Amino acid sequence: MATALKVGVAGLGTVGAVLVAQVARQREALTARCGRAIEIVAVCARSRTKERGIDLKKMKWFADPVALARDPGIDVFVELIGGAGNPAKGAVEAALASGKSVVTANKALLARHGVKLAALAESKHVALNFEAAVGAAIPIVKTLREGMAGNSFDRIYGILNGTCNYILTRMEQDKMSFAECLKEAQRLGYAEADPSFDIDGHDTAQKLAILASLAFGTKVDQSAIYVEGISSITPADLSAADELGYRVKLLGVAVKTPKGIEQRVHPTMVRKDSAIAQVMGVTNAVTIDATDINPLTLVGPGAGGAATASAVLSDIGDIARGVRTAPFGRPTARLVSVRKAPMQRHEGGYYIRLVARDKPGTAATIAKRLAEQDISLESIVQRHDPAHLGRDTKAGSVPVILITYATSEDAVRKALAAVGRDRVISGRPQVIRIEKN
Numbered sequence: 001m002a003t004a005l006k007v008g009v010a011g012l013g014t015v016g017a018v019l020v021a022q023v024a025r026q027r028e029a030l031t032a033r034c035g036r037a038i039e040i041v042a043v044c045a046r047s048r049t050k051e052r053g054i055d056l057k058k059m060k061w062f063a064d065p066v067a068l069a070r071d072p073g074i075d076v077f078v079e080l081i082g083g084a085g086n087p088a089k090g091a092v093e094a095a096l097a098s099g100k101s102v103v104t105a106n107k108a109l110l111a112r113h114g115v116k117l118a119a120l121a122e123s124k125h126v127a128l129n130f131e132a133a134v135g136a137a138i139p140i141v142k143t144l145r146e147g148m149a150g151n152s153f154d155r156i157y158g159i160l161n162g163t164c165n166y167i168l169t170r171m172e173q174d175k176m177s178f179a180e181c182l183k184e185a186q187r188l189g190y191a192e193a194d195p196s197f198d199i200d201g202h203d204t205a206q207k208l209a210i211l212a213s214l215a216f217g218t219k220v221d222q223s224a225i226y227v228e229g230i231s232s233i234t235p236a237d238l239s240a241a242d243e244l245g246y247r248v249k250l251l252g253v254a255v256k257t258p259k260g261i262e263q264r265v266h267p268t269m270v271r272k273d274s275a276i277a278q279v280m281g282v283t284n285a286v287t288i289d290a291t292d293i294n295p296l297t298l299v300g301p302g303a304g305g306a307a308t309a310s311a312v313l314s315d316i317g318d319i320a321r322g323v324r325t326a327p328f329g330r331p332t333a334r335l336v337s338v339r340k341a342p343m344q345r346h347e348g349g350y351y352i353r354l355v356a357r358d359k360p361g362t363a364a365t366i367a368k369r370l371a372e373q374d375i376s377l378e379s380i381v382q383r384h385d386p387a388h389l390g391r392d393t394k395a396g397s398v399p400v401i402l403i404t405y406a407t408s409e410d411a412v413r414k415a416l417a418a419v420g421r422d423r424v425i426s427g428r429p430q431v432i433r434i435e436k437n
């Protein structure tokens, strides 16, 4: 039997503690599956005395993650610290530079420095594995990189943030406000320390940047992503979507277009009968549209200690077996810069909710401005029952919901700017893009 793989773990929060417990509990099965034992021999965390329910007595203790990363006693450095900067970045660089394979769950680090770190790993002939960085227990990284290595991809889209999906689900099912649902998600421990990171779409964008690179062979580039969060979504939008046969989800979408790769994160209307629309609560899902095969959707827990540790352990298992794959599926020299398709040129259907003045000529004015931009309407709903389509509606105004046929982002923005100048609406129009699925 080969010698045991010696692992050092930096970060003993929820994920690190579950990982240590899992390695102990699964010792025999892991040895049988990997052909050698996996041993956590060293750990590093902020507090040595904190009670974590795990036995650390036989492990070497480090206060400094960089010192752990350089320790000659380990073969693999597991980074569970988080954040794009130091100490996570310095420790990962130190581990790779000293010839150790790295396993990380750190989406922020990969979205910002993924290509550089992959190049360093490549030059040292070691692995840089990050299955846990996107969708936790969902094996989406391996699916794109290995399971579908022979496919070419047209579009990848997914629910990549459990907090947002939880909030939208509760708002829809229990008619609760955005603020109430966010508080609940925080209480349940789903949200990031700074919840704006979840609800403004940045967490989804980091994960999407990684998936887009794996799918399209591009350099990871978070700055190429158009990002909108969910804080403007109201129960009125969710009720209207429901009536029209849709659900609203925060999606990350990467799609190949003739103008380049479009990467966007925004609230999205999806048909209620689609696979992605069935995904409720904190669960994550990714749909893969590969050329010549029907779309496939992977669904599962996208956050939490056990789900994240499951992916980390699978990455460690690959290293134990001697499996090493280019981190982003091909050598870094072959990753191309993203040719970014501008958002203004995005094409698709749109949901538009306006609060219109209840006066003769208003509908005609709105219709004229849309026609000027060649926007054709699939449906138009106007209701005087404010409980139905907009509780916030003032006296003398009426909610109007428009669903357009495919048009461009530019046309919609120009038409709505003109409607605004016409003074026939109050407040800002609500615009939600519709994703075909």
Ligand code: HSE
Pocket (backbone or CB within 6 Å): 160, 161, 162, 163, 164, 190, 191, 192, 198, 203, 302, 303, 304
């Ligand atoms: N805050 C994230 C979520 C955790 O809600 O999905 C996993 O990245």
